[in-house]
Amino acid sequence: MDTSNPDNRGEFFDQFLDDYYAECDEHLISIRRSLVVLEDEVDTRTVDRAVLDNLFRSFHTLKGISGMVGLAAAEQLAHHLESYLRELREGTVVLSGPGFAAVLAGVSQLEGVINARRNDQSIPSIGEIVQRLEAVSADQSSVEISTTSEPEKPANDAVTATRWQIEFTPTAELAERGVNVNSVRARLQEMGQLIQAKPVVKGAGEIAFEFIVATQAGEAALADLEADGLTFQPVPIETTPRVKDSQPVPTIAPASVVRVDLDRLDELMRIIGELVISRTRLEEHLKELKPVAPPAVWRSLQETSLGMSRQLRDLRESVMRVRMVQIGEIFERMTFVVRDLARESGKKIIVQFSGGETEIDKFLVERMMDPFMHLVRNAVSHGLETVAEREAQGKRSEGLLSLSAMTAGEMIVIKIADDGRGIDRNRVRERARARGLSNGNADLDDAALLDLICTPGFSTRDEADRESGRGVGMDVVKKATEDLGGRISLATKTGEGTTFTIELPLTLAIAAALIVSVNGQRFAVPQSAVREVLEVQSASTKVLENNEIIPYRGKVLPLLRLARVFEMNYQRAEKFHVLVLGEETNAVGLAVDRILGQREIVVRAIKDPLAQSQGIAGATELGDQRVVLILDITALRQLAVTSRH
Amino acid sequence: MPDEPKTNNILVVDDSPTMRRMVITSLGSLRSVKSTQAGSGLEAIERLAIEPVDLMVLDLNMPDMHGMEVIDFVRKHQAYRNIPIVVLTTKSEESSRRDALAAGANRYLTKPFDPRQLADVVSSLLNAS
Numbered sequence: 001m002d003t004s005n006p007d008n009r010g011e012f013f014d015q016f017l018d019d020y021y022a023e024c025d026e027h028l029i030s031i032r033r034s035l036v037v038l039e040d041e042v043d044t045r046t047v048d049r050a051v052l053d054n055l056f057r058s059f060h061t062l063k064g065i066s067g068m069v070g071l072a073a074a075e076q077l078a079h080h081l082e083s084y085l086r087e088l089r090e091g092t093v094v095l096s097g098p099g100f101a102a103v104l105a106g107v108s109q110l111e112g113v114i115n116a117r118r119n120d121q122s123i124p125s126i127g128e129i130v131q132r133l134e135a136v137s138a139d140q141s142s143v144e145i146s147t148t149s150e151p152e153k154p155a156n157d158a159v160t161a162t163r164w165q166i167e168f169t170p171t172a173e174l175a176e177r178g179v180n181v182n183s184v185r186a187r188l189q190e191m192g193q194l195i196q197a198k199p200v201v202k203g204a205g206e207i208a209f210e211f212i213v214a215t216q217a218g219e220a221a222l223a224d225l226e227a228d229g230l231t232f233q234p235v236p237i238e239t240t241p242r243v244k245d246s247q248p249v250p251t252i253a254p255a256s257v258v259r260v261d262l263d264r265l266d267e268l269m270r271i272i273g274e275l276v277i278s279r280t281r282l283e284e285h286l287k288e289l290k291p292v293a294p295p296a297v298w299r300s301l302q303e304t305s306l307g308m309s310r311q312l313r314d315l316r317e318s319v320m321r322v323r324m325v326q327i328g329e330i331f332e333r334m335t336f337v338v339r340d341l342a343r344e345s346g347k348k349i350i351v352q353f354s355g356g357e358t359e360i361d362k363f364l365v366e367r368m369m370d371p372f373m374h375l376v377r378n379a380v381s382h383g384l385e386t387v388a389e390r391e392a393q394g395k396r397s398e399g400l401l402s403l404s405a406m407t408a409g410e411m412i413v414i415k416i417a418d419d420g421r422g423i424d425r426n427r428v429r430e431r432a433r434a435r436g437l438s439n440g441n442a443d444l445d446d447a448a449l450l451d452l453i454c455t456p457g458f459s460t461r462d463e464a465d466r467e468s469g470r471g472v473g474m475d476v477v478k479k480a481t482e483d484l485g486g487r488i489s490l491a492t493k494t495g496e497g498t499t500f501t502i503e504l505p506l507t508l509a510i511a512a513a514l515i516v517s518v519n520g521q522r523f524a525v526p527q528s529a530v531r532e533v534l535e536v537q538s539a540s541t542k543v544l545e546n547n548e549i550i551p552y553r554g555k556v557l558p559l560l561r562l563a564r565v566f567e568m569n570y571q572r573a574e575k576f577h578v579l580v581l582g583e584e585t586n587a588v589g590l591a592v593d594r595i596l597g598q599r600e601i602v603v604r605a606i607k608d609p610l611a612q613s614q615g616i617a618g619a620t621e622l623g624d625q626r627v628v629l630i631l632d633i634t635a636l637r638q639l640a641v642t643s644r645h
Numbered sequence: 646m647p648d649e650p651k652t653n654n655i656l657v658v659d660d661s662p663t664m665r666r667m668v669i670t671s672l673g674s675l676r677s678v679k680s681t682q683a684g685s686g687l688e689a690i691e692r693l694a695i696e697p698v699d700l701m702v703l704d705l706n707m708p709d710m711h712g713m714e715v716i717d718f719v720r721k722h723q724a725y726r727n728i729p730i731v732v733l734t735t736k737s738e739e740s741s742r743r744d745a746l747a748a749g750a751n752r753y754l755t756k757p758f759d760p761r762q763l764a765d766v767v768s769s770l771l772n773a774s
Contacts, residue, residue: 012760015670019663053708060706061661064735067757068667172695181691197709199690205724207694209687259662 027058056085080133099136161214163235169208191215328356348398355405371477383420417499423492450490454478482634516592518562529633532580557589658689659704671760686710705734720749729770
């Protein structure tokens with residue numbers, strides 16, 4: 001690329017934008033973690049040095065890389081945040097409530113600016129935040145502060161821990177085995193408190209690293225290190241350097257982490273998808289071969305093919321695992337949002353996590369970020385009450401917001417629950433009636449309530465709430481969930497709280513599916529959507545108001561005839577199969593002629609608008625080179641609902 | 646015909662992986678140059694121990710070991726004393742520039758940097774040594 005022309009500089013750095021966003025994300029996560037620690041230290045004058053260093057460095061790096069990609073607003077914001085952090089580090093200002101709030105606001109805005117660039121939106125203005133940051137610095141720097149740094153505290157492990165001096169001499173051979181200054185340091189950090197790490201030059205001019213670690217581990221544990229060429233000896237107490245008072249701060253990705261563009265992983269998945277199809281094709285050929293091939297030959301072919309199938313599954317899972325990120329990352333972002341909102345609204349809120357280690361596809365995370373954020377904002381601004389309201393009802397003054405995740409089969413189940421006032425059914429009903437969305441007389445169960453609040457144009461507040469009205473409404477939440485093959489449900493009780501449950505497939509692209517046939521035509525139904533499969537005698541169906549129904553678990557199940565949806569001819573057979581789709585309360589039965597089996601399918605979206613059709617989500621190949629259409633269950637259920645009215 | 650020029654190994658030290666890629670890509674146009682990278686001061690010194698390095702592009706503000714300490718270390722030890730060092734930092738203050746040059750840095754460039762200028766500076770230092 002020609003970089004001699006200054007006008008090409010932007011173009012040159014554009015190629016690093018994906019790296020830039022990825023690194024920004026890492027720093028923003030790390031910053032949020034540090035801020036959580038820092039919040040407890042507001043006004044205390046004993047601010048943790050390691051946390052400050054960490055924050056300072058993150059802002060410093062964000063400033064540098066933002067400048068490189070020409071995102072001036074982010075560069076400036078990061079610069080002001082860095083400056084304030086420098087003053088905190090140097091002790092010229094004390095971390096105050098307004099100071100901390102300005103940093104929080106600055107970080108939110110920084111994230112907003114980066115995301116705006118990422119989504120090609122207009123960059124929000126930063127003037128106000130910059131002024132706030134300048135105000136907290138200038139404001140306080142005039143105040144005389146007697147102690148510029150915290151008093152040195154004795155190490156709390158001084159009594160039992162022994163200090164060891166450990167020397168490590170790096171070589172190319174050791175580096176090849178993965179033994180390097182980083183890995184040694186990480187091991188020592190696990191053993192105890194790392195007090196010093198510095199390079200030294202030995203007599204012959206060779207470089208070594210000298211570590212001092214305080215640990216309760218005995219000599220035996222240290223002896224393990226000798227295998228990697230490390231030497232150790234106890235350090236006499238009097239020469240021990242003073243210990244910096246610090247608590248472990250989460251650090252940014254260690255050196256062994258490789259960053260990979262999601263597109264490259266998609267490409268890998270696509271190739272694996274093709275391999276899966278080829279193998280299925282091979283399986284078909286093998287079947288044809290069985291009658292004519294010598295049995296021994298056929299058997300060994302068959303075994304090889306099965307082995308390949310297992311290996312393919314392993315390969316697929318390995319690549320899949322690379323795409324997975326811990327949902328805890330999202331939860332941490334949410335805490336941040338909650339803190340912000342709670343501060344503004346004067347509510348007290350405790351956030352609880354569970355299952356943060358549950359892993360989910362990065363693609364899904366990105367798509368679901370805004371919807372999650374919306375649900376959390378809703379819970380804080382509408383669900384949870386003020387301290388006074390809560391106390392008047394005899395509730396604990398702090399509202400509880402719990403975010404949890406767990407896996408169930410191929411799905412991840414995420415719950416966003418609050419112990420607030422619950423959704424007011426009467427108000428929802430009135431509003432729905434006012435907007436002509438329902439006749440408003442029927443009792444609203446949770447599912448019907450969810451349907452109503454997810455109707456486009458529905459909002460329970462007259463004024464556009466700043467917190468909840470950032471372009472995402474409940475209708476968008478529901479659509480985003482369903483577009484990803486997931487579902488959302490609601491449980492709410494007046495005075496006790498609201499829980500939204502979102503179920504999502506763990507991964508996309510390759511899914512287990514039931515292959516069914518209707519009128520000789522084959523379709524694939526994503527297995528995650530199917531609750532149950534029934535065999536039904538035609539005689540047991542009834543027709544009610546132009547709809548076919550069958551008895552199901554003491555209630556009735558409306559049937560949806562695929563043949564009718566796609567306007568195919570069909571003849572009633574004596575028996576047929578029904579796939580039960582959706583939640584028990586509003587389930588729909590999909591009537592098909594036969595179930596042909598279960599397969600792993602590679603999901604491909606149909607991009608050609610001429611070929612797109614309602615009720616079809618995509619297409620796949622099954623190995624016999626014929627294309628099978630994948631049913632769009634959400635759309636089909638919608639069809640069933642509308643045809644009922 | 647001159648001899649085939651030897652391949653120069655450039656050590657790029659920066660705690661930001663994005664920044665390292667930008668630097669390495671900027672140097673990609675130079676002939677007979679390969680690069681190796683380090684994410685911290687300690688890692689940089691480890692690279693020096695295990696492979697010959699012909700020039701360093703060094704960030705200042707890094708965890709573990711500040712860039713200034715890396716300069717001090719390199720200039721103090723016979724074996725590495727002559728390695729040219731290009732400081733590449735966000736710090737644009739004159740005092741920082743002065744300190745780095747006084748400690749033994751050969752050139753002091755600030756971020757955001759011009760890829761072409763960086764390549765020129767690196768190239769001229771390699772030719773001089």
